[in-house]
Amino acid sequence: MSRVISLRDLQEMVRTGQDVKNLPADAIITPSARDYLHELESNAPRTPAPVPTGAPKAAAPAAAPSNDKLTPPTKVLNSKSPKAELEAFFNSPYAHNLKEQICEMGRRLWQRAYVDGNGGNMAIRVGEDIAICTPTLVSKGSLKPEDMCLVDFQGNQLFGTKKRTSEILMHLQIMQKQPKAIATCHCHPPYSTGFAVAGIVPPTCMIPEYEVFASVAIAPYRTPGTPEMGQLVAELVDKHNTILMANHGVVTWSHNGIEEAYWRMEIIEAYCRTLLVTAQLGKIPNTFTPTQLNDLLKIKQSLGYVDPRYGMKECELCDNAEWRPGVACAVEPKAEAVVGYDADAEAAVKAITEQILAKLKT
Ligand SMILES: [Zn+2]
Known part of the structure; x- marks a missing residue:
């Protein structure tokens, strides 16, 4: 079982001069402990960071929060x-x-x-x-x-x-299957639920926030509230933090707190909405290069977010096969057959023509 790190544990670490960056990778950090880490971070000397950080980068001595609301x-x-x-x-x-x-x-x-x-x-x-x-x-x-x-x-x-x-069983099954999940959020946002109804996992490699903060998969439909529904979702949460529930809605989890689980809803919903706008503009969308995506995945991994693509070969990173209208990213699209053109028939015509010409010459 993963160790639960409370505010008190962190305060003790700071008091005894230990580095709070050395927490076990699978530790469950309580919301107040997480707030305290953020507080330590904001009191530390500022260093330029390309994206908002969800984990502490530097620790500095800080007074314990006086607000006892945060004492677990x-x-x-x-x-x-x-x-x-x-x-x-x-x-x-x-x-x-x-x-x-x-x-x-x-x-x-x-x-x-x-x-x-x-x-x-x-x-x-x-x-x-x-x-x-x-x-x-x-x-x-x-x-x-x-x-x-x-x-x-x-x-x-x-x-x-x-x-x-x-629907509590689904939340609890996620928490049991994924020890890092301390908060879960489920709702029915229309654009992402539209993708869930169509059975399409949104294509990747287009918007940085989506790549960094969300890892999306789709779970088959089962009656809401049944153990089967929760089980199908829970099977995906080791490598995904945002699950589209077919013909139903979306559920997210976070290792930082309920607000981050909520943020994931905003991120996937804005993304699905943007995709629909992009699809209406009549052009194949521009997408990240494998190197650009790899850079985003490095940031994601440093923030402790799960993703099934860590360690994949670059050519496997962007799989948009289910997306229409055909996003091609990193993988060469297959040559489309030209309508009305039959290569075999043309070869036969050519061969016959050559035979007739040869006979005419003799
Ligand atoms: Zn629901």
């Missing part, structure tokens, strides 16, 4: 923890802050029309096998912290007055 529980809880401890945690300022983050992301989802009716749901891992999640039958535009639920990884509700989302 001293010990990592699980579903077997005493009920009183779980309840105290669920009602703590720390948990309240996470609930508020979910409400804020819910408002953004609703304002951007990425959700419809009571659709969409989110979850944040808060212990070994427990998560805070959104309730069912509430618009994401009007979520309140007191609406949130605490569930175990089997989907059993531990606390919260409203019933947990019916």
Whole structure:
């Protein structure tokens, strides 16, 4: 099991002069610890960076945040923890802050029309096998912290007055399959859902943000809320952080927090929208060269984001075979047969003509 790094762990590392850059690669970093890392980074001497950084590059001594909203529980809880401890945690300022983050992301989802009716749901891992999640039958535009639920990884509700989302199993299956996933976000943004309905994984190699922040795959359709649905999605999350759910919507996960999971929604939705505009302009889109894409993948890897293309040969990097109108990137397009032209027939005509000419000469 991956080690969970809390704010307290980081503060102890800084206090004892350890380098916070030396965290285990598969460590689960709690949201408040992540905030603290960002704080350390922003207090460090500025160095030019080509893209926003999601991981600390330099650590410098910094005062511990005074805001106790960001102080996580001293010990990592699980579903077997005493009920009183779980309840105290669920009602703590720390948990309240996470609930508020979910409400804020819910408002953004609703304002951007990425959700419809009571659709969409989110979850944040808060212990070994427990998560805070959104309730069912509430618009994401009007979520309140007191609406949130605490569930175990089997989907059993531990606390919260409203019933947990019916799609929670998928979020929990993602977290179980991908230890780095601390936050998950699911919604129905129209452009990317359009690709999911058509069964097309968006072609790559056109926009840097998409290449760096998203790794997209498509999961087959199953009835929402069933274990089969969650399982098909979970099978993809070792190398993808943005899953198109066929005939349904999109789900994303993040190792940094719920806001980053939400950002992935903005990124894939803007990308799919841009692709449709590009497709209407009547030209084959220009795409990155393999070297340009490799540079983006190096940045992606340094940020700790998953991607199935790491280590691939350059010629395999851009696979846009399913995209219409035929994006060709790094791979030479096959010569199209000219309509009405039959090479065999022409060869036969030529041979007969030559025979007739030869006979005429004799
Ligand atoms: Zn849904």
